[in-house]
Every structure is written in C-alpha cells, then in structure tokens.
Amino acid sequence: MKIAADLHIHSALSPCSSLEMSPAAIIRRARELKLDAIAVTDHNSMANCFSTAAIGKKNNLQVFFGMEAQTREDVHILCLFQSRSQAEQFNDHIYALLPDIKNNPLYFGDQVVVDEQDNIIRHEEKLLLNALDASIAELFELVRRYQGFAIPAHVESAPFGLLVNMGLIPVELDASVMEISCATRPQAVLQTFPELARFPLISNSDAHFLKDIGRAYTIFDAAEASLPSLIQAATHHTYHVHFRNCHG
Ligand SMILES: [Zn+2]
Numbered sequence: 282m283k284i285a286a287d288l289h290i291h292s293a294l295s296p297c298s299s300l301e302m303s304p305a306a307i308i309r310r311a312r313e314l315k316l317d318a319i320a321v322t323d324h325n326s327m328a329n330c331f332s333t334a335a336i337g338k339k340n341n342l343q344v345f346f347g348m349e350a351q352t353r354e355d356v357h358i359l360c361l362f363q364s365r366s367q368a369e370q371f372n373d374h375i376y377a378l379l380p381d382i383k384n385n386p387l388y389f390g391d392q393v394v395v396d397e398q399d400n401i402i403r404h405e406e407k408l409l410l411n412a413l414d415a416s417i418a419e420l421f422e423l424v425r426r427y428q429g430f431a432i433p434a435h436v437e438s439a440p441f442g443l444l445v446n447m448g449l450i451p452v453e454l455d456a457s458v459m460e461i462s463c464a465t466r467p468q469a470v471l472q473t474f475p476e477l478a479r480f481p482l483i484s485n486s487d488a489h490f491l492k493d494i495g496r497a498y499t500i501f502d503a504a505e506a507s508l509p510s511l512i513q514a515a516t517h518h519t520y521h522v523h524f525r526n527c528h529g
C-alpha cells in the first residue's frame with residue numbers, strides 16, 4: 282500500500298515554531314492534505330507528541346513519536362519511535378542529556394506543551410535549542426536501544442546538516458536512511474555530495490508553520506503504516522518523494 286508520510290513537523294513546543302502549531306491543528310492540516318502518517322519532531326523533546334498521537338488515533342491518522350535531536354557535533358537527527366513506552370523512556374533519557382540552561386522566551390520564543398483541546402499545559406523551562414551531551418554515535422546507539430529509527434535530518438543544509446558539519450558520513454551510519462531538505466532536489470544534492478548515492482534519500486516538510494506541512498513528504502510503498510515497514514520500504518528503495526513548491 283502507498284503511505285504518504287511527513288515525518289518532520291515542529292509543534293509549538295519548538296521555540297522557533299509558530300504558536301499555531303498545536304497538536305490538534307497539525308492533525309487537522311495533515312488530514313486535509315490526506316497524509317497517512319506524520320511525526321512531530323520538536324527539538325530535543327517529545328512533550329507534544331503524546332497529545333498529537335492521541336488526536337491522531339481518534340482521526341485515523343498514524344502518528345509516530347519523534348524528536349529532532351541535536352548532537353554534540355551540532356548535527357540534527359530525527360529520532361522516530363512506534364511504541365509510546367519506548368518513546369517516553371527515550372525522551373526521559375534525552376532530557377537528562379540536555380544542558381540545564383533556561384529558555385529566554387523573549388529571545389528564542391515560547392516552548393509550550395499543549396493538550397488535545399489546545400490548552401497550554403506548561404512552558405518547558407530548559408532551552409530546547411541546544412546540543413545534547415551525546416555524540417552522533419552515542420545517539421544512534423540510544424535510539425537503537427529503545428527500538429527507534431534515527432534519520433539524519435536535512436543532511437545537505439547549513440548549519441545543522443550532517444554533511445555540512447562533518448564533511449563525511451560516519452561509518453556507524455552506513456545503513457541509514459537520510460533526509461534531504463525540502464528546499465532542494467535529490468539530483469542537485471547528489472551533484473554536491475555524490476557519496477549520498479548509496480543511501481535512500483527521503484524528504485519531509487520540516488514545517489514550523491501550518492501552511493508548510495506537507496510541502497515535501499515521502500510516499501512509501503509499504504506493507505502497512507508502521508514505522509518498521511516505512512523504513513524497510515526506504516531501504517528497499519520502494520518510495521518516492523513528493524515536493525510541493527518549496528523555498529526554504
Ligand atoms: Zn533541523
């Protein structure tokens with residue numbers, strides 16, 4: 282079956298994201314766009330994933346638990362989970378690796394945790410826009426331990442893309458699926474980084490505003506709408522990327 286999935290969406294928890302990005306609003310927009318699966322991937326936290334998943338369940342939309350982790354090397358990695366309990370444990374583990382620095386909402390923006398009815402439950406106090414005390418290799422190991430999948434995000438784009446910051450692909454990422462940003466196209470990326478040719482290259486919206494959800498997404502030819510099936514479809518190259526007009 283064809284599964285249209287946007288696996289990189291920021292909610293209002295990300296300080297750089299719009300406050301309109303509530304869990305309910307994200308689900309509404311994803312349904313309008315007829316996406317089959319999404320993941321909310323805020324910076325270094327899954328705090329809004331759980332209410333998003335609950336709303337998704339009621340609306341027949343598959344929501345994976347996600348996070349865009351920032352490693353010690355300042356590389357962004359999408360961390361995706363199927364199981365809520367594994368995701369919760371991973372999230373707790375990550376929180377302990379986040380520096381104890383307070384957010385300044387006036388400078389960075391609000392970091393709000395929102396319930397299913399659009400109520401703000403709390404403000405996250407720690408600044409989420411920070412590097413974790415974990416290397417790329419350590420993060421991959423941690424994701425594996427909780428049976429998740431790690432996908433380096435927007436690998437070709439500055440300032441947090443893997444290839445921009447590392448200049449090479451670490452050997453422990455040999456079997457990875459890679460994400461390229463929605464502002465580019467695979468052919469263009471491969472011209473600059475030919476070493477990516479052996480990797481499945483998916484794309485997502487990296488939306489920080491409702492209008493941007495689904496500006497790029499990946500259609501997987503998968504056995505079912507589960508995360509292992511989507512990853513398997515990617516590694517078997519039975520997928521294609523859909524781009525809407527997208528600039529940045
Ligand atoms: Zn990023």
Ligand SMILES: [Zn+2]
Binds near residue numbers: 289291349487
């Ligand atoms: Zn992002």
